Amino acid sequence: MNLMLLTADEARDGLATTDARARHLLKTVHAGIGSTVHVGVRGGRRGIATVLTTEPRLTFGIRWEAEPQAPLPLEVLVGLPRPQSARKVLHDLASLGARRIRFFKPAKGDPAYATSSLWTTDEWREQVEKGTEQACSALVPEVVHSPSLAAALEALPKGGWRVALDPYEAEGPLVPSKGAGGPALLAIGPERGWDAAERDALRAAGFSLRHVGDRVLRVEAACLAGGALMLAGLGCWKAHRPLV
Amino acid sequence: MNLMLLTADEARDGLATTDARARHLLKTVHAGIGSTVHVGVRGGRRGIATVLTTEPRLTFGIRWEAEPQAPLPLEVLVGLPRPQSARKVLHDLASLGARRIRFFKPAKGDPAYATSSLWTTDEWREQVEKGTEQACSALVPEVVHSPSLAAALEALPKGGWRVALDPYEAEGPLVPSKGAGGPALLAIGPERGWDAAERDALRAAGFSLRHVGDRVLRVEAACLAGGALMLAGLGCWKAHRPLV
Numbered sequence: 067m068n069l070m071l072l073t074a075d076e077a078r079d080g081l082a083t084t085d086a087r088a089r090h091l092l093k094t095v096h097a098g099i100g101s102t103v104h105v106g107v108r109g110g111r112r113g114i115a116t117v118l119t120t121e122p123r124l125t126f127g128i129r130w131e132a133e134p135q136a137p138l139p140l141e142v143l144v145g146l147p148r149p150q151s152a153r154k155v156l157h158d159l160a161s162l163g164a165r166r167i168r169f170f171k172p173a174k175g176d177p178a179y180a181t182s183s184l185w186t187t188d189e190w191r192e193q194v195e196k197g198t199e200q201a202c203s204a205l206v207p208e209v210v211h212s213p214s215l216a217a218a219l220e221a222l223p224k225g226g227w228r229v230a231l232d233p234y235e236a237e238g239p240l241v242p243s244k245g246a247g248g249p250a251l252l253a254i255g256p257e258r259g260w261d262a263a264e265r266d267a268l269r270a271a272g273f274s275l276r277h278v279g280d281r282v283l284r285v286e287a288a289c290l291a292g293g294a295l296m297l298a299g300l301g302c303w304k305a306h307r308p309l310v
Numbered sequence: 311m312n313l314m315l316l317t318a319d320e321a322r323d324g325l326a327t328t329d330a331r332a333r334h335l336l337k338t339v340h341a342g343i344g345s346t347v348h349v350g351v352r353g354g355r356r357g358i359a360t361v362l363t364t365e366p367r368l369t370f371g372i373r374w375e376a377e378p379q380a381p382l383p384l385e386v387l388v389g390l391p392r393p394q395s396a397r398k399v400l401h402d403l404a405s406l407g408a409r410r411i412r413f414f415k416p417a418k419g420d421p422a423y424a425t426s427s428l429w430t431t432d433e434w435r436e437q438v439e440k441g442t443e444q445a446c447s448a449l450v451p452e453v454v455h456s457p458s459l460a461a462a463l464e465a466l467p468k469g470g471w472r473v474a475l476d477p478y479e480a481e482g483p484l485v486p487s488k489g490a491g492g493p494a495l496l497a498i499g500p501e502r503g504w505d506a507a508e509r510d511a512l513r514a515a516g517f518s519l520r521h522v523g524d525r526v527l528r529v530e531a532a533c534l535a536g537g538a539l540m541l542a543g544l545g546c547w548k549a550h551r552p553l554v
Contacts, residue, residue, distance in 0.1 A: 068526050135524065162535070163525045201525035239547040242539070243487035278538060279547035280379065281407045281445035282312050287534055291406070294522060294535035295486070295542055303483040303523035 068202040069104040071195055077107055080125030088124040106204025110134055112309050129310045137205050138163040138302060139249035140293055143218050145172030145256030147285045149182035153193050154286035159207060160197025162293050166208045170218040174258035215264050219271045226251045228273040231292050232260055236277035240292060242299030250296035254288050312446040313348040315439055321351055324369030332368040348553065350448025354378060356553050373554045381449050382407040382546060383493035384537055387462050389416030389500030391529045393426035397437050398530035403451060404441025406537050410452045414462035418502035459508050463515045470495045472517040475536050476504055480521035484536060486543030494540035498532050
């Protein structure tokens, strides 16, 4: 764990020793009084926490970073994939720093995917939080669902650099140096691909159909490759700095 | 399965009905006489196979593509990660189309990773083959091991575009438009990062230390993001075409 997400209350009052994060720190990492750990408040600042007490609660003294980390201008639309893929999409796009992940029900999708325990329990939230913690970030992506691609397109912010990955009807490769202004809006189809009406809707909404070569990537790999190419094209990557 | 890898003998003589691939086609996909499936001979041509017989052997008539798919000029050096990560690295770099994956024992690594059943059995080979089949490709990456980063650097082809991902001491972002000539040589450190001697060795070997923003990616995500950026920079991505 590169960072531990906390609520503002937990940052102030500490954690019960029965909390899973506290148990991890005390039993697995063998943290004690004076140990330090990176922490962050969801959507807010990060800091370096020093353990002050381990009983009756695990409490911290926290030196906060001066400025919160900058969010990245990337929203990814994803045709709802099988739960095993969706878990990786959630984790890996959170690590990459996507601001929003918007799932839609694709024409060539399986309605049963939406009833998975991934979505009916809080497991989806655990996945984006784990991915955010892996990235040493506190900016957890917003995760939203749209009933169809048309509804997802309606809900997008205006303008932006709009790219849909499509190995079959692409106009050309996704070229990162051709990035116009942000935000980057990336659309990734389902495993079975876009159907004709979806391609028409994407083009009508100003999306350029692009490929990443003639290899067919899994949904989660396409999210990472496409997202990295668009963020690189926008030139918005800052170097890592020590928190405080 | 987007493509089924075969040997040249299997392409000619077919598969025993007890073969796992034959069972998958007959029992799961419910293929019958006249069904078609994409096939490829490891390292060679792909084609569209039509089932001719299902008993006593599963045999095919194959229309081969006119030209074999072009290999991509990407070699990735990876600090040997935990087996769970190595499986994804093997699969996903095969899907991306890396020509070679070279694992080395990193300074901050765990020697036990090398003794995993992933490496002592043929499981590593299954992972690269699955990744290649996912990509609808027959060009299975070569997988090699070096005892150290120094040995891995010695074994590289001369020249090329040399980039090591490093969130901590990067000179700047990995910018795909700055690609010189290939081949792309990408070095990915272990989970715990490069040590000082490894950074010196990379710089001495002409590697530029670059970042992909201030988010810390898992090894397997860094392989995909870095590999995609370098392939895009080389401008070597061709569009997908129907095989025949």
